Amino acid sequence: MKEDVSRSLRSRNRGGGVDGAAEPFVPAAVHADGLTTALDGVGLAPGGRRFDPAEAPVRISGAQIVGIGVVLLVPPIWLLSLRHVDLTRMTDIGLVSVIPRTTFVLAAVTTVSFLVLLFTRPASTRLLFLHVLVLMLVLFATPSVVEAVPRLGATWRHVGIADYITRTGRVDATIDAYFDWPAFFIGLSFVTKMAGLSNAVALARWAPIFLNLLYLPPLFVLLRQATDDRRIVWLAVWIFYSANWVGQDYLSPQGFSYFLYLTVLALLLRFFVDFERRRSAADLVRALETWTAASHAAARRLRPLASAFVASFRRLPLHRRVPWSLGRPARAAAAPSSSGPLGVPLQRAQLMAVAIVVSAVTVPMHQLTPFALLIAVTALAVLGFSSARRLPVILAVLILAWLVFMASAYLAGHFGGVVKEVGDVQGSLNSNLGARIAGSPGHLTVVIVRLGMTAVLWLLAAAGLLAAPQRGTRVLAVLAFAPFLLLALQSYGGEVLLRIYLFALPAISFLAAAMLVRMQDAAGWRSSPVLAAMVVALVGGCLVTRYGNEKMDAFTKTEVGAVDAIYARAAPRSLIIAGSSNMPWDFEDYEKHDLLKIVDISAWRKLDGTEATNRRLLVEIEDLMRDRQKSPSAFLVLTRSQVAETDLFATAPRGSLTRLWRAVAASADFRAVYSQPDAAVYVIVPKRERR
Amino acid sequence: MRAASVLWPAAALAWAGTAAAMVFGGAADGPRTPVVIGFLLICPGLSLTRLLDIRELATAATLTLALSITVDTGLAGLMLYAGVWSPRIEFAVLVAIVAVATALDALLRPHKAPVGEVPAP
Numbered sequence: 082m083k084e085d086v087s088r089s090l091r092s093r094n095r096g097g098g099v100d101g102a103a104e105p106f107v108p109a110a111v112h113a114d115g116l117t118t119a120l121d122g123v124g125l126a127p128g129g130r131r132f133d134p135a136e137a138p139v140r141i142s143g144a145q146i147v148g149i150g151v152v153l154l155v156p157p158i159w160l161l162s163l164r165h166v167d168l169t170r171m172t173d174i175g176l177v178s179v180i181p182r183t184t185f186v187l188a189a190v191t192t193v194s195f196l197v198l199l200f201t202r203p204a205s206t207r208l209l210f211l212h213v214l215v216l217m218l219v220l221f222a223t224p225s226v227v228e229a230v231p232r233l234g235a236t237w238r239h240v241g242i243a244d245y246i247t248r249t250g251r252v253d254a255t256i257d258a259y260f261d262w263p264a265f266f267i268g269l270s271f272v273t274k275m276a277g278l279s280n281a282v283a284l285a286r287w288a289p290i291f292l293n294l295l296y297l298p299p300l301f302v303l304l305r306q307a308t309d310d311r312r313i314v315w316l317a318v319w320i321f322y323s324a325n326w327v328g329q330d331y332l333s334p335q336g337f338s339y340f341l342y343l344t345v346l347a348l349l350l351r352f353f354v355d356f357e358r359r360r361s362a363a364d365l366v367r368a369l370e371t372w373t374a375a376s377h378a379a380a381r382r383l384r385p386l387a388s389a390f391v392a393s394f395r396r397l398p399l400h401r402r403v404p405w406s407l408g409r410p411a412r413a414a415a416a417p418s419s420s421g422p423l424g425v426p427l428q429r430a431q432l433m434a435v436a437i438v439v440s441a442v443t444v445p446m447h448q449l450t451p452f453a454l455l456i457a458v459t460a461l462a463v464l465g466f467s468s469a470r471r472l473p474v475i476l477a478v479l480i481l482a483w484l485v486f487m488a489s490a491y492l493a494g495h496f497g498g499v500v501k502e503v504g505d506v507q508g509s510l511n512s513n514l515g516a517r518i519a520g521s522p523g524h525l526t527v528v529i530v531r532l533g534m535t536a537v538l539w540l541l542a543a544a545g546l547l548a549a550p551q552r553g554t555r556v557l558a559v560l561a562f563a564p565f566l567l568l569a570l571q572s573y574g575g576e577v578l579l580r581i582y583l584f585a586l587p588a589i590s591f592l593a594a595a596m597l598v599r600m601q602d603a604a605g606w607r608s609s610p611v612l613a614a615m616v617v618a619l620v621g622g623c624l625v626t627r628y629g630n631e632k633m634d635a636f637t638k639t640e641v642g643a644v645d646a647i648y649a650r651a652a653p654r655s656l657i658i659a660g661s662s663n664m665p666w667d668f669e670d671y672e673k674h675d676l677l678k679i680v681d682i683s684a685w686r687k688l689d690g691t692e693a694t695n696r697r698l699l700v701e702i703e704d705l706m707r708d709r710q711k712s713p714s715a716f717l718v719l720t721r722s723q724v725a726e727t728d729l730f731a732t733a734p735r736g737s738l739t740r741l742w743r744a745v746a747a748s749a750d751f752r753a754v755y756s757q758p759d760a761a762v763y764v765i766v767p768k769r770e771r772r
Numbered sequence: 773m774r775a776a777s778v779l780w781p782a783a784a785l786a787w788a789g790t791a792a793a794m795v796f797g798g799a800a801d802g803p804r805t806p807v808v809i810g811f812l813l814i815c816p817g818l819s820l821t822r823l824l825d826i827r828e829l830a831t832a833a834t835l836t837l838a839l840s841i842t843v844d845t846g847l848a849g850l851m852l853y854a855g856v857w858s859p860r861i862e863f864a865v866l867v868a869i870v871a872v873a874t875a876l877d878a879l880l881r882p883h884k885a886p887v888g889e890v891p892a893p
Contacts, residue, residue, distance in 0.1 A: 251857070263849075264849050265845070267848045267849050267852050268841070268844055268849075270848070270859075271844065272812055275795055275808050275812065275863050276805040276808045277794075277799065277800055277801050277804045277805060277808070278801070278805060283805075284809075298830050298833040298834040298837065301830045302831050302834050337841065340837070340841070341838060341842070344834055344835075347834055348835075428824065431824050435835065435838075438839075438842055438846070439839070441846075442841075442842045442846050445849060
């Protein structure tokens with residue numbers, strides 16, 4: 082008897098989703114002998130009374146004990162294992178060539194522990210959450226630990242733009258396109274100043290882990306709406322982070338605007354999307370007609386919008402209707418939550434106001450994200466999933482207004498190019514795929530792994546779409562495919578496919594997770610090794626794909642020292658010649674100097690590995706530096722990361738920049754004002770001094 | 773009255789006060805950086821999110837962070853384009869927003885109907 086009751090309690094804990102304590106219990110089946118059966122989801126305690134989880138003895142399974150051990154032990158071991166990483170030995174495949182095997186083992190152990198917890202009920206939500214944090218640490222904080230200064234040249238440039246705003250208190254759109262979408266830099270300038278920092282370099286180092294932490298709440302909200310199976314939600318979160326190799330999560334406008342993108346989609350899916358409604362072709366036509374009519378009406382209603390926004394924040398009695406409609410209440414909105422009276426128009430108006438304001442801030446923050454958001458919210462509205470039918474219209478008006486009135490300087494200079502790219506899908510594909518599958522053998526290996534991982538994830542997502550339907554499968558399928566419309570807008574400097582992947586990643590992670598869970602449910606324990614191998618490979622692959630360019634992306638203190646040496650000597654409007662723009666450049670005096678890249682000089686493109694072509698390049702650089710009519714002073718800066726970039730992308734025979742560096746160091750025409758193994762700065766020796 | 777309904781407003785106000793003291797008192801560095809960044813990242817959004825009466829943790833966290841970033845950035849942008857760029861004034865405005873929203877929350881929350889008992893419109 083005692084054993085039966087104990088068995089019954091254990092069984093009860095297996096039911097009701099991942100976190101047994103948090104899930105409702107379904108009605109119980111009671112045996113003829115009066116004992117509660119050992120079925121999943123049994124909700125009655127012996128004797129027929131409602132089971133109270135608080136009364137259950139606290140039981141910790143073996144998997145949970147192991148999980149606690151993993152969460153406690155992996156971070157310190159990971160940290161210790163990174164003590165002796167020698168970045169100078171890095172090869173063309175990036176960070177994986179120097180980080181110890183321990184890191185991979187720890188990532189694999191964490192992943193297996195996470196999967197065991199996920200598929201062993203009752204799984205603790207807290208433990209799963211802590212596993213995700215450990216994964217983030219290993220995947221996103223490893224460079225922050227092993228590298229002395231923030232990575233990526235763009236990071237330093239962004240620090241410099243914020244520094245410019247701090248110094249001058251204004252934005253100058255004539256400097257470059259960053260100032261046409263300056264919201265992020267204005268915010269960064271404000272935060273840096275108030276935090277008492279001299280610049281944002283200190284913030285940049287830990288930005289990747291910070292941003293990925295930031296993504297977790299909206300990602301979780303978004304995924305949770307699409308299914309009741311929390312195994313799919315957590316596995317999708319795991320896949321999202323493991324497959325996020327695009328690396329836009331640094332101190333950047335796109336990193337922060339991506340968070341806002343996730344937030345708006347999460348709000349829509351949580352409060353304004355009807356997941357339950359079945360649709361036929363006729364429904365879609367009707368939805369399209371409705372949306373078109375609503376769009377026309379919205380244009381007339383923009384004025385009441387402002388007053389309604391103000392009105393929504395007045396504490397009116399909750400039952401009072403606001404004077405205009407923001408769309409019909411989504412039936413699913415109130416269903417899966419306990420968050421309150423969502424059917425009340427006032428609260429929906431408030432939440433829609435929040436969605437509008439958050440969307441609005443993405444518009445001056447980044448060029449591409451508002452368009453991705455616009456496409457996503459429009460697709461949901463046009464296909465009849467979202468009741469927020471006026472949001473796309475408002476967002477479109479905001480984007481257009483910003484382009485016309487605030488980014489006019491950019492449009493004036495680039496209008497022809499922008500218009501030319503619209504509809505040129507073939508050109509976008511060429512610049513995004515063809516041009517990128519090139520470089521040194523090591524770099525090509527990384528590119529192939531990236532393509533392979535992406536293809537496998539898309540295949541899994543497609544399989545999930547067809548074979549593992551969930552409540553939100555159709556909605557997330559829309560979010561997965563809608564970003565592809567960006568391909569028809571522009572190539573985005575050869576990066577639009579990467580960005581499309583990033584914008585679609587939450588949805589494809591969900592669909593892939595649904596497929597994997599379906600596979601596990603169908604095949605049982607036999608498929609567990611396959612599932613574990615796939616997810617472990619994804620996590621391990623992330624270290625390869627995400628940090629495959631680390632040889633050029635990582636900087637050293639001496640490289641920063643070289644740039645400091647220039648800033649200390651260069652008068653405004655000096656000419657700075659560099660191997661490439663890949664260096665910690667522009668973090669000060671953003672507007673004051675001109676940078677000329679050696680890879681853009683005609684003699685660079687004629688290099689064939691011979692001494693003669695190298696000599697011609699050297700002479701051309703010397704001539705440029707002696708031309709004092711253009712610049713008050715001239716500096717040549719050569720760094721290890723520039724050499725790494727030119728070798729990785731193979732824009733000239735391997736070792737070209739190194740040969741040039743040797744020739745400069747040996748030349749009597751150049752004098753080093755800063756010289757370290759990783760970086761050197763040269764000035765030209767006047768001809769009279771040479772004599 | 774639940775403890776949380778007092779705890780959060782009190783914590784937000786205390787945090788705002790500490791951050792304001794550090795900023796306007798001229799604290800150089802050390803704890804100033806995490807305290808001020810924490811304030812800017814959480815407090816404006818938290819005080820506004822509480823007015824929305826969202827009771828799911830993940831949704832509330834999402835709104836808190838998004839609203840904080842939106843208000844910080846939006847206000848900074850508005851001030852800069854209006855030609856009145858002053859980080860210190862903006863910081864004071866943010867502290868005021870937190871104080872007013874927290875006071876509103878404290879005043880209005882006791883009068884709110886519990887979840888699920890709101891009369892149908």
